[in-house]
Amino acid sequence: MNQRSLHPFAWWAWGVGIAVTASQSPGTPALVLLCISAAMVVYSKKSDQPWAKAFSIGVRLGLIAFLIRMIIGVTLSVPIPGNTLFTLPTLPLPDWMAGIRIGGPVTSERLSITAIEGLTFFTLILAIAAASALANPKQGLRALPGVMHQAGVALIISTTLIPHFVTSIQRVKQARRLRGDQQRIAFRKIAVPIFEDSLQRAINLGAAMESRGYGLHDSSTGRRFGSQILLSSIVAITIGITLFLAAIEGAAIAFALGTALLVIGLFVASKSTIRTRYRPQVWKGAEWIVLATSITLILLVLLENQSTLTTSAIFILAITPLFVAPKESGLKNVIGVAH
């Protein structure tokens, strides 16, 4: 029984693949098929863990985005000629806003263009929601390079602190009842015990982490050097994006430089933290297949024109995880016998 879960990064590659495909206007049938494949994969592979709910939240969010896009598209836009279906009353606008119109005639062309754009939004949101519903966020954090370890630990601690915070508010409220305190405004009486509680908890946690060797092997010089390289890589990539968006030459060079710096920085920083990983997540055949289909999907939509053939190819590629990925167990990496 191979009862493991797919590497979270593979799920993200799949989600990004669908999102990129959707953004390249592959045509309405392809968009619909992308949504269907995302839904099918999520419903057959998701676990019962809390993050699996991300998909249904994504659907609702997507619908809202779709509606808003439709409303804006119908009421506020540049005129598009075509068959006029009905005419909305026009709102007079000052002269300097010429070119924009609120209300006015609604053409069938405008409706269909807006609907396709709305659908694209919907698909994008759905793709991201599907990836977050399937990828185990805790494993994702654990799979991050060594330098990010501290950020990961901080995130996990903060997720466990929120429930504590809620219980401590409850306890303080109950205590006020038990003392028969009926004053209404009592910020101090509520806030002070909660802060004291949280502070105490933080101190205890710090002591526990200290006495369990947290941060034992961190050499600060190596890490500082590594983070400086990382910072410059982020700067280079940002410049690259800016150049790309402004359609100025040199974007590719900035991107390449940024990526190279990123790799070097991660390498240096990871070398300086001697930290090992307990039961690291494995990247095996299924992960490679999902990654490969996702890349093919993006290449296909970038290079090929819209046709029935490409549309069906897109659908088949988007739905591949259905056949290769194991069902998410929800449990932490239960590795099968093959390992």
Add this chain to the structure above:
Amino acid sequence: MGQTGSGKSSLLKLINGLVPHHTGGILSGEITVAGRSTRMHRPRELVDLIGIVGQSPSEGFVTDTVEEEIAFGMESLGIPSEVMRKRVEETLDLLGLAQLRNRSLSTLSGGEAQRVAIAAVLTMHPKVLLLDEPTSALDPIAAEEVLSILARLVHDLGLTIIIAEHRLERVLQFVDRIIHVLGDGQVRLGLPEEIMAQSSSAPPVVLLGKDQDWNPLPLTVRDARRLAEPLREKLANLSPPIRKSPEIKSLPLILEIKKLVVQYEKNLALKGIDFEVSQGEVVAIMGRNGAGKSSLLGSTVGITPIKSGQVLLNGAPAAELNGKALISLVGFVPQEATDLLYGESVLQECTFADRDSQVDPGTTYKILNQLLPDITESAHPRDLSEGQRLCLVLAIVLAASPKLLILDEPTRGLDYSAKLRLIKILRAMAAEGRSVILATHDVELVAEVATRVIFLAEGEKIADGSTLEILTSSPAFAPQISKILAPGKWLTFSEITSALEQS
């Protein structure tokens, strides 16, 4: 061992260097562990030698599942992944945690959390294990489990274990030596017999042994039973003093609980509980961790939402009472007594309480003075010792002179002298005609004060009867004296002394 606030926890933290590295302070003198000085090494550099488990282990959890928590320390040490895997499996087996490996840490019971915390430090293969009150929050059975695992670790791994503990009756049978922290900065180190012979605070078995001049002084129930034959004969003709149990039928009911059901999401915490408490009764509620004790107590003051059933305080539904009307009927001391405190000094707390209970200014302080004559009124409530804080909360609650007093785990963190004071207070309250309900794991306390015991298991009431009858019928919950003198119906040391005096 030592009194509350005497410095037991500080001593433990000194050994692994948390004092002074984490807490600050001035250290003079030298502490070395396997040749390494805590002066020169931070606690994180001593993890391969010392493991420490604090008073509330769940506050020290860093990750969110059992397995990751156990591996956390090793990841920081940079131990290769294969070695880690092997050590985690070994430790899971050693502490019997294999079934819990994928559980979320927040769902663990007290005993399980304690075992996970111990496992998490054991994977780093320390030579010394420091435990701060490992059993204080545990029911007798879970405590027994943790302690027997510790005993096995000592036998199997040759581990050195240092435990700070108030409930000596639980740990005395396992220890080789005692460090008695005297509280004035001095410590005394010696064999358990020596320390016990000199100490005034001791578990019932030692008190009995001292009183009867048994030689050698018994430390365990087993030792005492062997020596108890003459006493048993002497007591055979005497009968234990009848516990002052009020005529239940004749006195008015203060609390009625009818078919109470409490549900948290999908879990039924209480499955239809029925019972009544009349004036002047002292009712102890016992049962495993998670049996529903706290839910039951919470429902009597309306802080636990009720799914169905009725909770009537003096005839009125508890959840609908508020403010003065509530606190003049029922006084509730929660498990974390500090929850009730939000003032900045003892005096301020007393003024708040006077106002809330609408009594003459100074009433609370007067009560506090009776409970605790030597309290500094300007002290911050957080700086008080556990026992002092309990007295302060009791004073606040008693200011409204409630007819029913409810205590949830009152003896957690209390030493023997503070416990004795609490016992006196509770007896006095019962004598005044007030009722007391207490939920506790402390069998010795129950044996001393309770007139009636209710036993809960999995949200159901499985036994309800006189203290004597219930306590002697269950081996795990029997007090030491009754174990020694079985089949005689004796529960406490004071019963025996008063019976012997009268004869």
